[in-house]
Amino acid sequence: DTEVTQTPKHLVMGMTNKKSLKCEQHMGHRAMYWYKQKAKKPPELMFVYSYEKLSINESVPSRFSPECPNSSLLNLHLHALQPEDSALYLCASSQERLAGGHEQYFGPGTRLTVT
């Protein structure tokens, strides 16, 4: 099974709201990722978690707050977003090992609209 699930599928929020995106995988992967994808563009890496610890933060604004409560779950907490944050947010996971490459498996994404 190579499935990564994301909820909700769609989210509309105002600029003063607080909401969260959820991602789950049961493949035993210990690396998890958040990407942001604007229309007609490739995904852009936001965060990487390795063994439940934040490994990479690609200078993402603090209104995006990631959390990895356990090895299967990844959350993205949203607060005081701007309309330009509207995008498809993708979660991915992969094995984590010291040597060798590994592929990332993506979820279906959450379509976020900020009004």
Added chain:
Amino acid sequence: AQSVTQPDIHITVSEGASLELRCNYSYGATPYLFWYVQSPGQGLQLLLKYFSGDTLVQGIKGFEAEFKRSQSSFNLRKPSVHWSDAAEYFCAVGKTSSGSARQLTFGSGTQLTVLP
């Protein structure tokens, strides 16, 4: 810094015709290379990957890709395209960080249209 170029923004082929999508990369070491496909409003699905070894790799849905180090290319091919192959295709190179290909750099994508 690594980079990926997909020279073709949009390609149109007839159903049953062969397909080749181009990908060129720039990376100082041996790259980890991937092709992903994305249908509208969906996530990315991995088609195939190259880490090492045989330079011709087979993937899902009848796709294959050939790694050519001398040309810094990793072109995707399919001998006979099906209407369901219409989608956006992304080539990506994985940056090795402590031995792990964590940071993917994506090309800008190629939109494939399939004519009946």
